[in-house]
Amino acid sequence: MVQVKKLKDGSRQVILTAQQFDEITKVLSELAAKTKAFTILLADISGQLITQRGNTEDINTAILSALAASDFAATSEMAKLVGEDAKFKLLFHEGDKRNVYLSNIGDNFFLVVVFDVSVTLGLVRIYTKKAIQSLLKIFEESEQGDDASKIIDKDFSTMLGDMLDESFK
Amino acid sequence: MFINWALQEINLKIVYYGPGMSGKTTNLEYIHSKLDPSLTGELVTLKTKEDRTIFFDFMQIEVGRIKGKKPKFNLYTVPGQVYYASSRKIILNGVDGIVFVADSQRDRMEGNIETLLDLEKNLMSSGFSLETFPWVIQYNKRDLPNAESIAMLEKKLNASSIRSNPLLTWWFSTCKDNSDLLI
Numbered sequence: 001m002v003q004v005k006k007l008k009d010g011s012r013q014v015i016l017t018a019q020q021f022d023e024i025t026k027v028l029s030e031l032a033a034k035t036k037a038f039t040i041l042l043a044d045i046s047g048q049l050i051t052q053r054g055n056t057e058d059i060n061t062a063i064l065s066a067l068a069a070s071d072f073a074a075t076s077e078m079a080k081l082v083g084e085d086a087k088f089k090l091l092f093h094e095g096d097k098r099n100v101y102l103s104n105i106g107d108n109f110f111l112v113v114v115f116d117v118s119v120t121l122g123l124v125r126i127y128t129k130k131a132i133q134s135l136l137k138i139f140e141e142s143e144q145g146d147d148a149s150k151i152i153d154k155d156f157s158t159m160l161g162d163m164l165d166e167s168f169k
Numbered sequence: 170m171f172i173n174w175a176l177q178e179i180n181l182k183i184v185y186y187g188p189g190m191s192g193k194t195t196n197l198e199y200i201h202s203k204l205d206p207s208l209t210g211e212l213v214t215l216k217t218k219e220d221r222t223i224f225f226d227f228m229q230i231e232v233g234r235i236k237g238k239k240p241k242f243n244l245y246t247v248p249g250q251v252y253y254a255s256s257r258k259i260i261l262n263g264v265d266g267i268v269f270v271a272d273s274q275r276d277r278m279e280g281n282i283e284t285l286l287d288l289e290k291n292l293m294s295s296g297f298s299l300e301t302f303p304w305v306i307q308y309n310k311r312d313l314p315n316a317e318s319i320a321m322l323e324k325k326l327n328a329s330s331i332r333s334n335p336l337l338t339w340w341f342s343t344c345k346d347n348s349d350l351l352i
Contacts, residue, residue: 013170013171013172014170014171014172015172015174016171016172016173016174016175017174017175018174018175021173021174021175021176022175044171044263045262045263046171046182046262046263046264047182047227047243047245047262047263048171048180048182048243048263050171050173060210060211062210062229062243063210063211063213063227063229066213066227066243066245067213067227069262070224070225070259070260073259073260073262074224074255074256074259076259077255077258077259152179155236156235156236156238159235159236160232160235160240163232163233163235164232167204167205167208167230167232168203168204
């Protein structure tokens with residue numbers, strides 16, 4: 001299972017192990033090959049990009065995942081307003097050149113598939129559904145990673161503070 | 170906080186919260202203009218025609234590697250106007266730290282308090298509390314003639330004595346040109 005911890009201050013901590021990351025990357029590569037998607041992103045619901053496949057040079061994927069997370073969150077609120085008990089499972093944006101297909105993966109993650117209009121939506125839907133099933137299995141694996149408190153110690157915090165200070169012109 | 174062991178990345182989400190026109194977007198614009206361009210991505214602002222934030226502003230900062238780890242900061246602002254309450258709640262999703270940007274002007278005190286209560290309500294709905302959550306208050310617009318005294322702002326906005334936990338919280342004040350930063 002991907003570790004989702006609640007820290008003392010109440011904030012959430014999500015940890016992904018190296019093995020899980022490799023397996024996720026494999027699933028996304030397969031999805032990219034089968035759907036001929038332009039770009040595929042996997043992000044967590046707070047908008048943090050986890051991994052990406054396909055053409056990522058021409059798209060600012062950090063921004064795309066932040067916008068997609070908000071898009072998802074906004075429609076979840078919409079779902080509540082129209083009397084849906086659960087969140088909407090997927091979103092589809094249709095463009096002239098490219099379409100965007102967003103689908104949630106459990107409660108903590110979502111997938112963004114950007115594809116050309118020449119690719120049929122049905123194909124993307126089928127392979128995305130399969131990929132999500134594989135991703136859910138990976139997230140359920142029980143390997144444990146190190147706790148964040150082991151790396152973010154006082155020394156780390158001081159060094160980070162110094163680097164941030166130096167970053168300003 | 171999102172930790173990716175394969176890429177050795179530590180992702181953190183910081184949200185600038187505060188009443189409308191208190192200077193949240195300006196904070197991000199200032200940071201963006203002062204940072205080395207190689208460390209920061211594009212600043213995205215989702216604004217109305219009147220230049221008010223409609224959903225959020227976003228930028229990412231990378232400071233290089235520390236002990237082999239790569240910390241990344243994702244900075245967000247929320248729309249300040251009262252009627253964008255749902256948007257504010259959404260942006261708090263997965264937040265690791267909050268900068269509350271208060272407007273020092275005397276006539277904006279009510280707006281500050283209202284927004285602080287809104288923040289508390291939103292945090293509580295996610296099981297967080299302002300008593301323990303990492304947050305700071307920025308008393309902005311100190312250079313305006315009708316700015317309230319720090320003592321009064323402290324009394325009205327820092328009632329929960331966040332300073333009782335000095336490791337997590339502190340206050341600082343800024344002027345219009347952000348040149349006078351006190352911590």
